[in-house]
Amino acid sequence: MAADTVRMFAADIAAALADDAETLALIHDRELTAAFVEELSAIGFPHNLVMLPADVRAQEAWRFMAAALADLPARLDATEIDHLAADFAAIYLVSSYGASPCESTWIDEDHLLCQDTMFQLREIYRAAGLAAADWRRRPDDHLVLQFAYLAHAMRHAGNNDDWRAIARMMDEHLFRWLPDFCQRIATRCATPFYAGLAMVTNEWAEGLRNLLAARLGEPRPSREEIELRLKPPPVVHTAPVAFVPGIGPAI
Numbered sequence: 001m002a003a004d005t006v007r008m009f010a011a012d013i014a015a016a017l018a019d020d021a022e023t024l025a026l027i028h029d030r031e032l033t034a035a036f037v038e039e040l041s042a043i044g045f046p047h048n049l050v051m052l053p054a055d056v057r058a059q060e061a062w063r064f065m066a067a068a069l070a071d072l073p074a075r076l077d078a079t080e081i082d083h084l085a086a087d088f089a090a091i092y093l094v095s096s097y098g099a100s101p102c103e104s105t106w107i108d109e110d111h112l113l114c115q116d117t118m119f120q121l122r123e124i125y126r127a128a129g130l131a132a133a134d135w136r137r138r139p140d141d142h143l144v145l146q147f148a149y150l151a152h153a154m155r156h157a158g159n160n161d162d163w164r165a166i167a168r169m170m171d172e173h174l175f176r177w178l179p180d181f182c183q184r185i186a187t188r189c190a191t192p193f194y195a196g197l198a199m200v201t202n203e204w205a206e207g208l209r210n211l212l213a214a215r216l217g218e219p220r221p222s223r224e225e226i227e228l229r230l231k232p233p234p235v236v237h238t239a240p241v242a243f244v245p246g247i248g249p250a251i
Helices: 011-029 034-043 056-070 078-093 116-127 143-156 160-172 178-188 192-216 223-230
Strands: none
Touching (some): 011 143, 011 192, 078 192, 116 143, 160 192
């Protein structure tokens, strides 16, 4: 049997990784409520994630997130809910911390929404049978939709080529901006919860990409190599040859 027809992960592991991505997408998707905090506490987030923290930085992120979540229930009154809602809005709705959750603003030279990367991801989603519910409200290159796509793709990956496509999407889209977004949110946001969420999100994505590199036996390209790969080829301008009467090949 050809190597690329063998499943790189058992179906239950792939499904668990997909569950991780869906969990992270869900937390980034909605404002916190008392009920939502209770649900996250009940599942032991982030220790419920199948992707275990593999290095010191990831372990610190998990501990910080767990502590931030554990600290919430005892003081989760209306004022605290409002405080969390304000931080959610600052991060995901108005980008008050100079960190948009949409890829285009990080990649586009003028930092505009709905640029090339949005349309590139739209094609990736379309090939998988997916589409953004309302791209005007949440563009295709939004963090939540990229993680939702990862979940879908992992759940349906059947061979190594499918996993290579996931790795390529992460390299050519998610990792061109997610580390910068998460670092900025972690250092600028107003609440420990969202700082911890940013840290865990980045470290989880790093862990997944490193796992894919190890299982595929293909080293991760650097950000510089990715940018070079995606750089458009130079345009060669050839000046037209002017016709001058009386000048031509000798006979």
